[in-house]
Amino acid sequence: LGLQLDAIARFPYVSAVRLDLIDGETLQLGGPFGEAMAILHEHPVIRQEQQQARRLGTLTLVHDFRAEQDRLLKRWLLSGAGNSLLILLVALMVSVMFHVLVTRRLVKATALVSGITPDELRRPGATPPPLLERAPRDELDEMAVSIRYLWETGRTALSDADRESQRFQAIFEGAQDGIGIFDIQTYRL
Numbered sequence: 209l210g211l212q213l214d215a216i217a218r219f220p221y222v223s224a225v226r227l228d229l230i231d232g233e234t235l236q237l238g239g240p241f242g243e244a245m246a247i248l249h250e251h252p253v254i255r256q257e258q259q260q261a262r263r264l265g266t267l268t269l270v271h272d273f274r275a276e277q278d279r280l281l282k283r284w285l286l287s288g289a290g291n292s293l294l295i296l297l298v299a300l301m302v303s304v305m306f307h308v309l310v311t312r313r314l315v316k317a318t319a320l321v322s323g324i325t326p327d328e329l330r331r332p333g334a335t336p337p338p339l340l341e342r343a344p345r346d347e348l349d350e351m352a353v354s355i356r357y358l359w360e361t362g363r364t365a366l367s368d369a370d371r372e373s374q375r376f377q378a379i380f381e382g383a384q385d386g387i388g389i390f391d392i393q394t395y396r397l
Contacts, residue, residue: 213237216269223272227253229265238270245273313348320355329363330370 209227217225217237223246224238249269255262390396 209235210237216267219269221271222269223275224270226268226270227265228268230263245277247271247273310348317348317352317355320352321359324359324362326362326366329359329366 213225213227213235214237216222222238224236226234226236228234247270249271251267251269253264253267255264
């Protein structure tokens with residue numbers, strides 16, 4: 209009987225085995241019984257003899273959750289640590305990709321427009337930022353095209369303003385008569 213109880217105690221999810229016989233004798237293998245963290249399964253032990261069933265006692269199987277709880281806690285901690293490491297690696301990869309794809313391109317775009325003065329735009333040999341060899345593929349490429357457009361527009365506007373200023377200067381310096389300016393909104397001369 210002890211050999212059979214030992215074999216049953218080795219089943220998975222069986223922490224202890226107890227056999228309570230009808231005559232009051234108890235055989236027990238394994239840990240504590242009646243713990244709060246244990247499930248007890250009771251099964252009657254019946255012997256069949258010549259068409260007659262005779263009850264021999266009760267077999268109680270115990271599944272103790274404390275060992276299971278420790279195993280699950282270790283698994284949870286390992287899983288949490290692994291997931292945390294994976295999240296950190298993904299965040300690092302995203303930040304590196306952002307740096308490579310966005311920040312470096314923004315630094316180049318900033319270099320194109322930083323330190324530009326009206327004198328720089330007026331200088332005859334000044335060249336605007338180069339155009340893209342391909343069609344703009346994202347917002348940063350569109351921004352680079354816009355920077356070149358602003359550069360050319362600023363140069364044209366300054367050139368036009370300088371030309372108009374020189375023309376008016378020539379008119380005022382060459383005028384022999386007095387010049388009056390009439391404001392049509394306030395009707396003042």
